[in-house]
Amino acid sequence: MILVTGATGQLGRLVVEGLLEKVPAGQVAVAVRSPDKASAWAARGVQVRQADYGQPESLAAAFQGVDKVLLISSSEVGQRVAQHRAVVEAARRAGVRLIAYTSILRADTSPLALAAEHKATxxxxxxxxxxxxxxxxxxxxxxxxVGLAPALAHGALVGSAGEGRIAAATRADYAAAAIQVLTTPGHENTVYELGGDSPFSLSEFAAEVARQTGKPLVYQDLPAEQYERVLVGAGVPEGFARILVDSSVQSSRDALNDGSHTLSHLIGRPTTPLAAALGATLER
Incomplete structure (x- = not known):
């Protein structure tokens, strides 16, 4: 039995659908806050179990009979360690034989503020x-x-990333990696550093968007303080804005770059090229 936590989230949905292409539905379970949101999976034979990272008492039953768990990191920055601790403890008590965790690139050495909770987990x-x-x-x-519409409306994509290179990949690429480790043997006690095959700068990203849309778009690099003001002015909460700015600044120092090609090796295909990912997004 494979259990996916946070299964109704954007990454979780892709993982569950991919699992259903590889294993019988009866071998897949999902742990979700709102079982109603997973009713379509239940109709297909997936076991739907109510569980909340913030309610440890709900986790014991959710993990019964489970062999492998995909712990998709909580979206509640600042509360992740306590929530993840509850999940890990429940998995241990239930006799789970493998925990796969969605961490962050080079979690043990990354300078990103976001990395601290991942390292602790x-x-x-x-x-x-x-x-x-x-x-x-x-x-x-x-x-x-996700922020293309306002960027195109203003003709500028803003950040503090300089010309740092970002080895980004699509959610579908990362979901494929999770599916691989959950459905094939030989991954125990392994750390995979995962990134896209072709790192790009935000200037290159903006240029590709402009090419595909036929609309002018340039990348405008801002000092960190100014970028934070822009985000807050756009309605981003101050605490989260600081995290976004920190991630952007650190990416200018190549903290989000990766040349290992581990992701493509793991999933057995190249990662999705930027042009293709943008094309799919712009068609929607």
């Missing part, structure tokens, strides 16, 4: 004694495509 998993796989995901291309 990896420590919790190691200390639990349960065999593990750390899927240290790099940036998602979708992190940038």
């Amino acid at each position: 990896e420590g919790l998993i190691r200390d639990s004694g349960v065999p593990f796989v750390f899927l240290r995901n790099g940036w998602y291309i979708e992190n940038y495509t």
